Amino acid sequence: MRSSQFFLPTLRENPTEAQIVSHRLMLRAGLVRQTAAGIYAWLPLGFRVLKNIERIVREEQDATGCQEVLMPTIQSADLWKESGRYEAYGKEMLRITDRHEREMLYGPTNEEVITDIFRNGAKSYRDVPALLYHIQWKFRDEVRPRFGVMRGREFLMKDAYSFDLDFAGAKRAYNKMFVAYLRTFARMGLKAIPMAADTGPIGGDLSHEFIILAETGESAVFCDKSFTERDVLSMNIDYESDLEPIVKAWTTDYAATDEKHDAIRFDAIAPERRVEARGIEVGHIFYFGTKYSEPLKAQVQGPDGQNVTLHMGSYGIGVSRLVGAVIEASHDDKGIIWPESVAPFKAGIVNLKVADAACSKLCEDLYAKLTKAKVEVLYDDRDIRAGEKFAEMDLIGLPWQVVVGPRGAAQGKVEFTNRKTGEKQEISAEEALNRLTAA
Numbered sequence: 001m002r003s004s005q006f007f008l009p010t011l012r013e014n015p016t017e018a019q020i021v022s023h024r025l026m027l028r029a030g031l032v033r034q035t036a037a038g039i040y041a042w043l044p045l046g047f048r049v050l051k052n053i054e055r056i057v058r059e060e061q062d063a064t065g066c067q068e069v070l071m072p073t074i075q076s077a078d079l080w081k082e083s084g085r086y087e088a089y090g091k092e093m094l095r096i097t098d099r100h101e102r103e104m105l106y107g108p109t110n111e112e113v114i115t116d117i118f119r120n121g122a123k124s125y126r127d128v129p130a131l132l133y134h135i136q137w138k139f140r141d142e143v144r145p146r147f148g149v150m151r152g153r154e155f156l157m158k159d160a161y162s163f164d165l166d167f168a169g170a171k172r173a174y175n176k177m178f179v180a181y182l183r184t185f186a187r188m189g190l191k192a193i194p195m196a197a198d199t200g201p202i203g204g205d206l207s208h209e210f211i212i213l214a215e216t217g218e219s220a221v222f223c224d225k226s227f228t229e230r231d232v233l234s235m236n237i238d239y240e241s242d243l244e245p246i247v248k249a250w251t252t253d254y255a256a257t258d259e260k261h262d263a264i265r266f267d268a269i270a271p272e273r274r275v276e277a278r279g280i281e282v283g284h285i286f287y288f289g290t291k292y293s294e295p296l297k298a299q300v301q302g303p304d305g306q307n308v309t310l311h312m313g314s315y316g317i318g319v320s321r322l323v324g325a326v327i328e329a330s331h332d333d334k335g336i337i338w339p340e341s342v343a344p345f346k347a348g349i350v351n352l353k354v355a356d357a358a359c360s361k362l363c364e365d366l367y368a369k370l371t372k373a374k375v376e377v378l379y380d381d382r383d384i385r386a387g388e389k390f391a392e393m394d395l396i397g398l399p400w401q402v403v404v405g406p407r408g409a410a411q412g413k414v415e416f417t418n419r420k421t422g423e424k425q426e427i428s429a430e431e432a433l434n435r436l437t438a439a
Helices: 021-028 044-063 077-083 111-121 167-187 244-252 263-267 319-329 357-372 386-396 406-410 429-438
Strands: 032-036 039-042 074-076 094-097 103-106 130-139 154-164 192-196 207-213 219-224 255-257 274-289 299-301 307-309 311-318 347-351 377-380 400-404 413-418 424-428
Touching: 021 032, 021 319, 039 044, 044 130, 044 154, 044 167, 044 319, 074 077, 077 103, 077 111, 111 130, 111 154, 111 311, 154 167, 154 319, 167 192, 167 207, 167 244, 167 274, 167 311, 192 219, 192 244, 192 255, 192 274, 207 219, 207 255, 207 319, 274 319, 311 319, 347 357, 347 386, 357 377, 357 400, 357 406, 357 429, 377 386, 400 406, 400 429, 406 413, 413 429, 424 429
Parallel strands: 347 377, 347 400
Antiparallel strands: 032 039, 074 103, 094 103, 130 154, 154 311, 192 207, 207 274, 219 255, 219 274, 274 311, 299 307, 400 413, 413 424
């Protein structure tokens, strides 16, 4: 994509309404624009990041055997009355009446809808276990939406639901999602730490929040240093095997948010291994047994011919929230630093002098070859000052910058810059091309 043709409305100054880093940078870098309180339009650069995050989430869900569906944003109030949640949910639910005076709502979550779908489609124990997920927009009418996409009213979420005959089956589904979440966040360049979460009236210990460490995080977190040292992607995962040992390995060492912090247990850790930091929740997995299947009568016929009420779990990832969370965890005073896996473009080509024939020829040649190799690249071909180009490239945070000036172009060389480390190398255009196409 050429910058001269790309819609990228960046801002030079920090917006006064933005209170946290990710909100400021998402507005300044032209990722989003607010259309109403807590509701955002995703512009081309931001939408590219959003789709990359969605792709990783989808790939990891599919790997577990979870099947994708798509449920509607507008739901019938009747289902929520049947489950007993319609009146209890509160003002966060946006209630709607259609032209026939039927009560509807804009879905804040999907337990009722997925349970209704499954109870009407599954009749026998042979239809379980089942894992279903979708990636869909949701709406919760927060009383004070703030922090941009981190606490908005409309948000994109992946929610998955498991259906099993008993607790043992539900635990296997839970373990699959636990491991899939570790991989999902690691692929985005994030260190996500599973921390035990409140299970409410269900009880037990099957509820975990996945927290990434960030200086501007919303919660205080306490954990063993081991969590920051683990390489998740090197683990050999077979989702059809027993995953309990992996889950135990990730839940044995101490990790807690301030709400569940146990100072005595934490102090028992060697001082050099204690980590006190801030964290952002990016995912939550939860076993809730028959909380929805019982009132909605989601049953199948068991092997003995008797009806069995299904055990369920839910597994959420805030897809749009992750865009902000990645920025909170990866930025500097110049702007965003995207991990390569979610970056809107892998590299930016900066033409320092458009009027120089050799300079433009080298840029055009690099751009054509990278495009042909299906490397997503943003080519700044605008006739503006070099300082503006450098500032914008740093602001939008592409992993690699290929800077072409008249002196280097005459020798067939470019300045190759790693946005994360700041390391600059003068290398041949051919070597730059090879590095960017190698992966």
